[in-house]
Amino acid sequence: MNIASDEVDAEAGEDDGADALPFALVLDDGMPRLKRQRCEPSASSGSFVPESDESDALAAAASAFQAARSAVPLVRKGPRSVQEAFRWPETKLDQVCKDPNREHRLRSLLEHGVLASSDFSGMGGDREIMRQLGLVMQARQWPLDAAARFRHVRACDIGRLQRTVLSYMSMNHDDFGSCVTGDLMERLPSTFLETISDMQPSEGDDVDTCVRKNSLIDSFIKENRAEIFAGSASYCYVHDNMCLTDRGLHLQDEQSQVPLRVNLAGTTCVGWSAVGSRKGFGHTSEVAHSVWLNERLHNAEALKEDMFIHECTMLYPAQEKLADPLSETHVVLSIKTGPQSQGFPSSRNRTLSAGLSKATTIWMGPTAPDLLQRDFDSIFATTMELSGNIFFLEDDETQRRCNIDKAVCQRGRNRLVLQSLNRWDLLQSCLAPGAATRLREYDEKRANRVDPEGAFLADVEHWPGQCLGSGGPLFPCQLKHGTVVSWQHQRAATGMEHLAAQGYHVFDVVGPKTPLYSLLSTLDDCKLKQLSGNGWSLPAVCAWMLYVWSNTCKRPPSSLLRFLACSRIRSGSDDDDVDDGQIGVGCSQPEPDAEACGLDAANEVPEQVNSSDSDADVHASLVTSLVYQEEDDFAPQT
DNA sequence: TATCGGAATGCGCCCGTGAC
DNA sequence: GTCACGGGCGCATTCCGATA
Numbered sequence A: 001m002n003i004a005s006d007e008v009d010a011e012a013g014e015d016d017g018a019d020a021l022p023f024a025l026v027l028d029d030g031m032p033r034l035k036r037q038r039c040e041p042s043a044s045s046g047s048f049v050p051e052s053d054e055s056d057a058l059a060a061a062a063s064a065f066q067a068a069r070s071a072v073p074l075v076r077k078g079p080r081s082v083q084e085a086f087r088w089p090e091t092k093l094d095q096v097c098k099d100p101n102r103e104h105r106l107r108s109l110l111e112h113g114v115l116a117s118s119d120f121s122g123m124g125g126d127r128e129i130m131r132q133l134g135l136v137m138q139a140r141q142w143p144l145d146a147a148a149r150f151r152h153v154r155a156c157d158i159g160r161l162q163r164t165v166l167s168y169m170s171m172n173h174d175d176f177g178s179c180v181t182g183d184l185m186e187r188l189p190s191t192f193l194e195t196i197s198d199m200q201p202s203e204g205d206d207v208d209t210c211v212r213k214n215s216l217i218d219s220f221i222k223e224n225r226a227e228i229f230a231g232s233a234s235y236c237y238v239h240d241n242m243c244l245t246d247r248g249l250h251l252q253d254e255q256s257q258v259p260l261r262v263n264l265a266g267t268t269c270v271g272w273s274a275v276g277s278r279k280g281f282g283h284t285s286e287v288a289h290s291v292w293l294n295e296r297l298h299n300a301e302a303l304k305e306d307m308f309i310h311e312c313t314m315l316y317p318a319q320e321k322l323a324d325p326l327s328e329t330h331v332v333l334s335i336k337t338g339p340q341s342q343g344f345p346s347s348r349n350r351t352l353s354a355g356l357s358k359a360t361t362i363w364m365g366p367t368a369p370d371l372l373q374r375d376f377d378s379i380f381a382t383t384m385e386l387s388g389n390i391f392f393l394e395d396d397e398t399q400r401r402c403n404i405d406k407a408v409c410q411r412g413r414n415r416l417v418l419q420s421l422n423r424w425d426l427l428q429s430c431l432a433p434g435a436a437t438r439l440r441e442y443d444e445k446r447a448n449r450v451d452p453e454g455a456f457l458a459d460v461e462h463w464p465g466q467c468l469g470s471g472g473p474l475f476p477c478q479l480k481h482g483t484v485v486s487w488q489h490q491r492a493a494t495g496m497e498h499l500a501a502q503g504y505h506v507f508d509v510v511g512p513k514t515p516l517y518s519l520l521s522t523l524d525d526c527k528l529k530q531l532s533g534n535g536w537s538l539p540a541v542c543a544w545m546l547y548v549w550s551n552t553c554k555r556p557p558s559s560l561l562r563f564l565a566c567s568r569i570r571s572g573s574d575d576d577d578v579d580d581g582q583i584g585v586g587c588s589q590p591e592p593d594a595e596a597c598g599l600d601a602a603n604e605v606p607e608q609v610n611s612s613d614s615d616a617d618v619h620a621s622l623v624t625s626l627v628y629q630e631e632d633d634f635a636p637q638t
Numbered sequence B: 001t002a003t004c005g006g007a008a009t010g011c012g013c014c015c016g017t018g019a020c
Numbered sequence C: 001g002t003c004a005c006g007g008g009c010g011c012a013t014t015c016c017g018a019t020a
Helices: A010-015 A056-068 A088-097 A100-109 A125-139 A160-173 A190-199 A207-223 A225-229 A285-301 A318-323 A369-380 A396-411 A415-420 A423-430 A433-447 A495-501 A525-533 A538-550 A557-572 A601-610
Strands: A002-004 A025-027 A114-119 A150-156 A179-181 A233-236 A241-244 A260-265 A307-312 A330-337 A350-357 A361-363 A457-459 A484-486 A552-554
Touching (some): A088 A125, A088 A538, A100 A552, A114 A125, A150 A160, A190 A207, A207 A225, A225 A285, A318 A330, A318 A350, A330 A361, A330 A369, A350 A538, A369 A538, A396 A423, A433 A457
Parallel strands (some): A114 A150, A150 A179
Antiparallel strands (some): A002 A025, A233 A241, A330 A350, A457 A484
C-alpha cells in the first residue's frame, strides 16, 4: 500500500508538476506507483472527527463507508487545458455526484436553498463559489433557480479594500439586501467590549502571559455568549446603520422549508502562519477568533445555524481551535488539501474544516480521520497535467508596454533604452534590486533542472527554497503581495492573473467573467494581489463544500420536535439528571415521546423560535442529547 | 510648510514535520 | 536523535497626499 503526497518539494516539483498529489490517497498493488511516500495524517495533525460512538446511526454509516472503501480509488487525469481547468464548478459537481447517494443527499440538503453568512470574508470567495455552483445547477435544471438557491445575508471584514468589494457585491448583486460589517469586535455590546479590552494582553507581555490572558477572554466570552450574541448588532457599511448579525437566521414556522444556514470563514492565521509572529494562542487575533467561535456555539445552541465551513493555514490546529471547544454542539471535520491536489496548477495547501450542528444536521460521511481524508481525495484528487503558465492569460506584448510605462514612471528609467531591450532584460530592469538578484538565482536553479525548458515559475519576492511552490511548474502560493515570474512568458503575472490562479473567471477565454470583474477591472495590480492573496482557492474550497454538503442530512422536523421536547423535559427537571457522562452519546438516551410529554409538537417550534434569544438558547448538553434518526430516513430515493 | 496617516515598496525566517 | 526542508493573509521603511 502506497500513500502519495501532494506536497511539492523542490526536487519533485521540478520534474513536471505531476507530483501534486493528494494527502492520503491509497493505491493498491495493482495501481501505478507514485514517486514519493507519505505518512497518513495523524489525528494531531488536524484531521479529526467526533467520537465513533456518538450515535448508532453514525457508527453504522461509518461502517458502511469503511466497507465501501475496500474498492481502490483510481487517480483520475486532471484537466488538460486552461478551459477545462476553469470548468471547476461543473467538474466538482460531477465528481461529487458520481455517487447517487451523495447526489441525493446534496439535492435534499439544498432543496430549500442556502442562506450564507460569512466572517473574515476577504473578497467573498464563498459567494463566487456558490454563484458558480448555482449557475451549474440551474443549467442542469436542479430545482429552484440560482438566485433562490444561494442567498447571502452578511459579510464581514476588517480591511477597507475588502469591505469595498463586499459592499459592491451587496449593492449590485443583492440589491442592497445583504449586510457588510467591519471588525468582529464591533458586534460586542460596549460593556463587554470594554471588559475585554481591559483583559487584553499588554504590549510588553510575553507569549505565555498573552496565552493566559487570551484564554481568560475566551472563557469570558463563552460564559456570556447568550448575552453577547442575543440581538447582537454591528455597523453595516451598506445600510449605514446598526444591523442585526443574525438577521434572517431564525427558524421559520415551517421548519421543513428552512434553507441550509451556513457560516463561512477564513479566520486570521497570522498567529499560526510560518511568516507570522507564531504567537499561536497568544496572538492578538485570538480574541476575534474567540468571538467568531463562540458565535458559532451560540447560533448552534439557538438553532440559528446548521453548519460552518472554515479555512486556514496548514499549521492551524483545528483540533484545539474548533473540535475541542465545539465538541458538545458540533460534529467537526477537518482535512488538508489544495488546488494542486485537484489538477489545478496553483500552490495553496490549506486546512479546511467544517462544523455541523448536531441539533439540525447529521453527518453521514466517514468518521475516522484517515478515512475522511482518503475519501475526500478519492473523489477529487487528480493528476497534474498543466503548469502555472496557463494563468498567464494577458497578452505578452501589451504587458511589455505596460511594464515599460511603469518603469519609466516609477523608476525613472529611459523609455528608449527600455524599448530596445529584449523581454528578459526588460523584466530584470523592471524589478527591484533584490528581486532581480533572486530572479538570477532562480534562473540558475532552473538551468540546473533535469528539464530546463519545462514550465518554471517563481515568486521573486522570496529567495529560492523559502516559499513553497516557488521555483517550479506551479503558480506559487500567494501572499498579499508578490512578483510571480514565468520563465516561458518572461514577465511577471498581473493582478488579474493572480486572481485567475485562485480560480476566478476574469478572462473571457476561460468562460463568462465573474460579475465582480466590473469592479476588479478598476483596481490596480497591487490591490488585486492583496485581495487575491487574502482570498480562497475557489476550486479547492468548492470541493470541500460539496463534499461536506453531500455527506450531510438535515435532521427531519420530527427529529427536531423530539429534540425540543427532550429539551423541555430536561429544562424542567433537576439539572443533576443530565448525566455528563452521556453527553455526546445521543443514541443511548431513551427517546422521549413528545405526545406523552403533553406537548403540542406543532406549536412547540414556533414558540421556541419566537421566544427571546436567551430563552431559545439551548444548553449544549441538551443539544447533544438528540435522538438520531435511523439511517433509512436518509437513504436515496428509488 | 509641518504633520499625520495610509499606501506602496523592499526585504525577510524560524519552527514543525518527517526522513534517515 | 539529527537534520533537511516545507510552510507561508509579515514587517519595517519610504513615499505621498490630505489637512491644518
